[in-house]
Amino acid sequence: YELHDQFADPGLINAEHNFGIVRFDGSPKPAYTRLQNLLTYVADPTGEKVFDKPASWIGDIAVANGTVGDGSVRSLRLARSDGSVDLVIWRNVQIWDPKNRTPLPASSGMVDVILPKGSRPKLYQVATGGTAQDLAPRVAEGMGTSQIFAVDVDADAVVIRISPPD
Numbered sequence: 237y238e239l240h241d242q243f244a245d246p247g248l249i250n251a252e253h254n255f256g257i258v259r260f261d262g263s264p265k266p267a268y269t270r271l272q273n274l275l276t277y278v279a280d281p282t283g284e285k286v287f288d289k290p291a292s293w294i295g296d297i298a299v300a301n302g303t304v305g306d307g308s309v310r311s312l313r314l315a316r317s318d319g320s321v322d323l324v325i326w327r328n329v330q331i332w333d334p335k336n337r338t339p340l341p342a343s344s345g346m347v348d349v350i351l352p353k354g355s356r357p358k359l360y361q362v363a364t365g366g367t368a369q370d371l372a373p374r375v376a377e378g379m380g381t382s383q384i385f386a387v388d389v390d391a392d393a394v395v396i397r398i399s400p401p402d
Contacts, residue, residue: 270362270392277322277360277395284317296352296382297398299325304345309389319400323349326393342391348374349385354401357385363392371396 241256253260257268264272299311308329314322331342351357358368373383387394 269365273360273362273365274324274393274395277362277397278314278324280317282317297321297323298350299323300348300350301345304347304389309345309347316397321398323396323398324393325349325387325389325396327389327391329391331391344388344390346386347389349387349396350382351385351398352401353381353383355383356399358397359387360395360397361392362395368397 238256240258241260243253244260245253308327310328312324357371371385374386
């Protein structure tokens, strides 16, 4: 709940001193880098406010749990000024063991993203940064006006940029 840690506390004795995403010495924590990557991906180059005019086809986007059956999948749709949509997906899972003060492995799972046929989705990995990867549909035939894309999701968010259908 703070940008910067309040004090140097290398032993992590007082949690209140360590809630920042930047350490007391100014070095970034992993959360800072992920937030920076996420904001870079979803930034609209025009700076135009688009929340009052979402893409007309945004309601045709759906996220299904796929192999993740624990209800941990979360998603957020963000309209862009060029008519595309950024779909942010992550799993709300515990990644830190406070008793043993150690990271917990975040298991991943396949999530089905259902998009209108003709959509051209690109996947961005928030944790690692880098360039977008094209997504190929897992199921396209027999789906009527939709196609399904399988996306591997863990506690780190992924961003799927979806161009409007043809």
